Amino acid sequence: MSCVEQMKYKLHLERTTFKEAREYIEKNSDEVYYVDPGYKIFKDYYIIGVPPVAMGVRGTEMLFTYVKPCHGTFVMGIDSEEEISRLRKNESEKIKKSLKMGRVKDKADSGPAPASFSEMYKK
Numbered sequence: 001m002s003c004v005e006q007m008k009y010k011l012h013l014e015r016t017t018f019k020e021a022r023e024y025i026e027k028n029s030d031e032v033y034y035v036d037p038g039y040k041i042f043k044d045y046y047i048i049g050v051p052p053v054a055m056g057v058r059g060t061e062m063l064f065t066y067v068k069p070c071h072g073t074f075v076m077g078i079d080s081e082e083e084i085s086r087l088r089k090n091e092s093e094k095i096k097k098s099l100k101m102g103r104v105k106d107k108a109d110s111g112p113a114p115a116s117f118s119e120m121y122k123k
Contacts, residue, residue: 007042007078012063015072018050021065024075029056029063033091041083049073057084 013024026032034052041064047053048067056063061077062084068074 010061010077011074012077013073013075016075018053018065018073021049021073021075022052022054025054025056025063025065029054029058031057031088033057033087035087035091041087042078042080055087057087060084062087 012028013021016024033055035047035055037047037049037051037053039047039053039055041047041055041062047055047064049065053065058077060079060081062080063075063077066074066076
């Protein structure tokens with residue numbers, strides 16, 4: 001099992017909240033991907049956080065949240081083109097999968113909006 005702390009990393013934020021970490025990643029990344037808690041990176045490191053968990057790409061650096069028990073949440077950056085390409089591939093597959101499930105109904109497809117609460121529940 002590898003340890004993220006043994007890799008060459010850069011700390012962008014220390015001892016912050018999940019919300020502040022997500023906002024930092026969103027503002028400071030060229031690309032932002034949202035993953036579920038438990039998303040696996042670097043072979044055996046799991047992302048922990050409150051959804052939506054943002055992961056950012058800035059050049060060859062991947063930005064992500066790192067939670068250290070008793071110390072809080074950090075935003076780390078690690079150069080890894082391999083991990084970035086895996087993230088892009090996984091996220092594009094997720095998009096393709098959701099598109100295959102069918103298109104989302106537009107409001108125009110569902111007919112006119114009900115005029116009252118009683119009309120809403122007639123169906």
